[in-house]
Amino acid sequence: MSLFDLSASEHLVSLESGALSSVELTQSYLDRIRSVDERVNAFLSVDGDAALNLASEIDERRAMKQPVGRLAGLPIAVKDILCERGKTTTCASRMLASFRPPYDATVIGKLRQADGVLVGRTNMDEFAMGGSTENSAFKVTRNPWDLERSPGGSSGGSAAAVAAGMAPLAIGTDTGGSIRQPAGLCGVVGMKPTYGRVSRFGLVAFASSLDQIGPFGQSVEDAALLLESIAGHDPRDTTSLNVPVPAYSQSVNKPLANLRIGWVREHFGEGLDQEVESAVRSALEVYKSLGATLHEISLPHSKYAVATYYVIAPSEASSNLARYDGVHFGYRTDEKEMLAELAADRKRLETAGDKAGLAHLDSALVRMYRRTRAEGFGPEVKRRIMLGTYALSAGYYDAYYVKALKVRRLIRKDFDDAFGKVDLIAGPITPSPAFKIGQMSGDPLAMYLVDIYTVSANLAGIPGLCLPCGRSNGGLPIGLQLQAPALEEERLLRGARMFEQATDWRKERAKL
Amino acid sequence: MSDYATIVGLEVHVQLATASKLFCGCSTKFGAEPNTQTCPVCIGLPGTLPVMNRSAFQLALKTAIALNCEIPVYTKWDRKQYYYPDLPKNYQISQYDLPMSQHGYLDISDPKGGFEAKRVRILRAHLEEDAGKSLHDEVAGKGDSLIDLNRTGTPLLEIVSEPDMRSPLEAKAFLNELKLLLTYIGVSDCNMQEGSLRVDANINLHIDAKEGRVATPIIEIKNMNSFRAVERALEYEAGRQWREWHETRRKLGDAPKQTRGWDDVAGVTRGQRSKEESSDYRYFPDPDLAPVTTSSKEVDAVRQSLGELPAALRGRLETDSGLSAYDADVLINQGRPVVAYFLDVAQASGDAKAAANWVTQDLLRTLKESNSTIESLPVTSGSLAELIRKVKSGEVPSTRAREVFQTMLEKRIDATAALQTLGIAAVDESELVALCQKLLAANP
Amino acid sequence: MSLSRAEIEKVALLSRLRLTDDELATMTTELASIVGYVNSLGEVNTDGIEPMAHAIEVTNVFRADEVAPSLSRDDALSNAPHADGRGYLVPAVLGE
Ligand SMILES: [Mg+2]
């Protein structure tokens, strides 16, 4: 048993007792990264020196009995979508390959305050658009349980880093399942908090009304610890909720009495892999054995969730990503080439006597925009920008965007009704375990349908958590998703912890 | 007598007098070096979020209420999307289908009788963010433009009138009255040179033709940088549309709405090329900003705080003080302090007409020549009133009244003191009689 | 629901994207299949349902009108692909 098999909460005990120093701990994770990440590709950048300096500074403060933060000395990996002052923040996009924010995201600030040790920035689908981490402009991350398979996404780098023992804790973001789905496929714990629970300031926006930042850990305890450290109201984010944050790490080990678990009829229909279904059903039995009662419930509009999501998310994305135009920051196309190309186009049209063509010929500025964006964005990002622009454009706005917003309310109402009858909703996180790399790339729609169990929580704004609940015959992790009403993260964590303590799934680690 | 009517609607953008921008803490001061008043939020850097400036909303609310607008309980902000380098996010945070105010009006009139007093309806007034500036000429060499984002994110109130004006003169009167109102309630300095008040005009003609009344295509005129320019541009454009109608017979609907730019030197409008897709703004609710609700109690509180508005004040000067519409207008246009000074003088002297003459003539001339303000004037309303009374009582011959006023100004003394310095002794009538009798007796 | 190539070209211009002929072709088929799937929303009865634009319903969130320090011009321009020390440079916007 080596250090990286232990959870962050377990490390914290040794750090506080002095049995372990943060430098030792950080060094062992850096060694682990050096030895396995060339196979996993979880990190886009690692700053070992900075991490070790910070670690030793924290060790000194601890030795001198000075106050230290909640995460003091714990290495943390951060998805490369949170702005960090002076550090390149790429969103795994060529567009931001050399972008250095002049400011820190609120969550980065909170991690610093808690004396977390930022070890590196993790790979992701470009601008968080995707579910496989294959849409990264820089590298393809692999699933630590089977390097031929995808870790899921978009926070695949963070999930793989924790699964491979390269970091005890990691930060991800979840717009349609991007924390919970890779957590499920990588056999770790991942959580999407209530919308507004964690500040989005400094999170590079994909779909602003759906994006949430959340924790990855080896255990539910770790998720509670990390969430407690990053949650809270932020005056710089109008959509962050001004409500107190419970001490999750204190309450997480208290089991819930007479817990009512709901399972969703619509989640056990066709398309759900047999292995996954049986793993989830036996998980429900575990809860029964823990004294919980099981209730069949219905979310009648859940079958429209993916369609609703793929109107709203691309619409907001098409607007959020308009700022990447090569003017104020980020990538810009080669201007000489651009002007030469434009001159050639004009010449061609003139010799052809094509009046209409000339009238519609791009100005230099428009051509600069179009080339910059054509070269800076990958195919999935372009697809979603096109889809969103189409959905918002004149003539389609009401049929698509407004219609989707109305169905969104119906989806939320389904949850409101359900949570009148049950305390938590339990079910599968994905229809099947980790898929092979490249398996989905040919078929965007098939890839979108993987989100079928996860997008509803983002649309409704409620918290969701995924933890391991089984193994496929091929030895791949199978995840259990739990969902709770808005702001009931404490209930969600306690309910998840009950299951975790009653089972051994987290003790088995990926072999690398 | 012409056989057509000129139809004019105005769109006015007013910078609200806040210290910081609409969504970030950067200063709104005018005239700083390019790009020295920007931050991650107003540059639109990835990950940044807007947080609305309360006083910007309050100033907008104040203006809307002063414009007699209805204030809906619920309002929200939308993204207006178009690509332009002085708009770093490539969308403007504005308001689309649920503006913060609508259906107001502004009454205009012309003391010189150039047109019948009328009510111009306000379609809506909404709060939005300003864009930056593109400086074309300033960069030497290969046609680059330099982008300055200092102005980006400055709070703007967009005020849209109904097409209720029927002449360039009415349009100019509307702008004067609007500027007067905005400065009276102190929501903007309305400085057109510094761009804190910007005007676009929509104009077309309704022509009596054989086939009946026909409307010409609506033209939007831009780049007018003074009220006079607005008036001239509209005059020119009316004539141009008239000529164009006779040449082309093109009616409203035959062509998409065109934009033309005013060339103040050449005195003409010129067509601006508009991309066919540029009109598809793809508005949608901004997910980063919370909607705002306003209770009728809040609206009433703001209405109470407005004080007496120019229109009401003008009415009071005409009825209570019995001033001519012209004199009342001259006074109102001087702003609150001068009007207050006048009211004091009128009250203390008991002669509004004389007070008006003094203030609108000698006093304003003095202020103009010494370009000083009423506050710094050495002649208090009290001593001007005293002078007026003395003239009325005959104590000061009206022929020498101006002389006394000048002395009061120069020596910074009151009327009585001025009379002594000028040796104007009050002459008693009985002494006069006695004197006459002596003379008669001496010369039988 | 099929999308015409002309429609896709218009959307590409609105999006300020430049697509090769091949990209246009694949984009046309891919968007058509996604839009076809999304059309299932038409089945849902949404009469009298308010659109839900925000995940949480908060209102009236303001900041005080206080001036905070801005970035230095160098910091502001530090990420600009093309700047001259005073501002961002772009191909002439005249006539845009
Ligand atoms: Mg506007």
Ligand SMILES: [Zn+2]
């Ligand atoms: Zn700013």
